[in-house]
Amino acid sequence: MDVILIRLLFVLIVVVICCLIRPFNLPLSLEAAAGALIGAAIIVFEWRLRAVSLRRLIGAAIGSVLGIIGAYLFALVIRNSISPSPTQSFLQIMVMMVMAYVGLAVGANKGDLLNLAALGGVFGGEKSGKKSYKILDTSVIIDGRIADIAETGFLDGLIVIPQFVLRELQLVADSADSLKRNRGRRGLDILQRLQKTASVQIQIVEDDFPSVREVDLKLIELAKLYEGKIITNDFNLNKVAQLQGVAVLNINELANSLKPIVLPGEVMRVFILKEGKEYNQGVAYLDDGTMVVVDNARKVIGKTIDISVTSVLQTTAGKMIFGKWDERGTIRHDAKGVSPPSVAVLPPTGVGAPPSDQAKKSAPAVADRADD
Secondary structure, eight states, X not given: OHHHHHHHHHHXXXXXXXXXXXTTOOOXXXXXXXXXXXXXXXXXXXXXXXXXXXXXXXHHHHXXXXXXXXXXXXXXXXXXXXXXXXXXXXXXHHHHXXXXXXXXXXXXXXXXXXXXXXXXGXXXXXXXXXXXXXXXXXXXXXXXXXHHHHHHTOOOSEEEEEHHHHHHHHHHHTOSSHHHHHHHHHHHHHHXXXXXXXXXXXXXXXXXXXXXXXXXXXXHHHHHHHTOEEEEOOXXXXXXXXXXXXXXXXXXXXXXXXXXXXXXXXXXXXXXXXXXXXXXXXXXXXXXXXXXXXXXXXXXTTSEEEEEEEEEEEETTEEEEEEEOOTTSOOBOOSSOOOOOOOOOBOOOOOSOOOOHHHHHHHHHHHHHHHO
């Protein structure tokens, strides 16, 4: 609030100065309007500079000075080559503007190469690395798992939420469809939860791209502008962003990579839910939904048993675990009657020994049964 008051005071001072000095020889009302425009332009310029690093500012200043020096030398050549005329004045002014602009742009672009830490003092506090921006899309906000990841402290840098994503989320929350409305409201609740998370910094940006209509393409353009990464679980956005050279963090890929890995020979405890496709098979599921096919387990459906993993098979439907139950083992009945989670097949990881012939034969059939 204090910054806003200071900015308004600055604009007011510029307006008063223009009204007193009358630099444009215009009526008083037009002088005041011109002063307000000049003050607003300076405020916008200052607001944009706040996001620029100190290295880039120093690089831009050095580039501008070198550009002006080069423009002065060019102006000497123009003055000695062309007789005094409006053309000469125009060329001198244009050379000055072009050289200053080119020097500023190139200097700011190369400013990240400066090592200010070597100078010590005030400049020693400037970090050499860029600020890491993570840009959220609508799907990952509605999904909700991003809040859990943020609370664990695995997200670093600045979490950026574009204004056009908030507008899309609000449209979903105001939808006539109850399902969409609930999803949109859950997304708004997730944003509030993120703002209350102490380990992350949230910034809502006003940057927009009117020439781009689709929100996914706007996210890609914003990621290019901020040199950040897009956090999403949208498969199509993931592919399009990668084609355009934008880094993407996919929540689904993260979840799949965190699923447990088992090796042949390990002993695990599972709840046999139903019979398998092949003779004397039982089917169980891990807590994350991974399917486990158990030989000799048809007679213990509805019970919790200890099995020995024989192989891990990767199919087009995902990864399945094959095991064998030893009838001489102890069976522990599930007293609470907890049902296993829904089916969710893991992505390819390439872990495990080659499956047995019986496992290879039964894998497609079991996968089809799981889809049903």
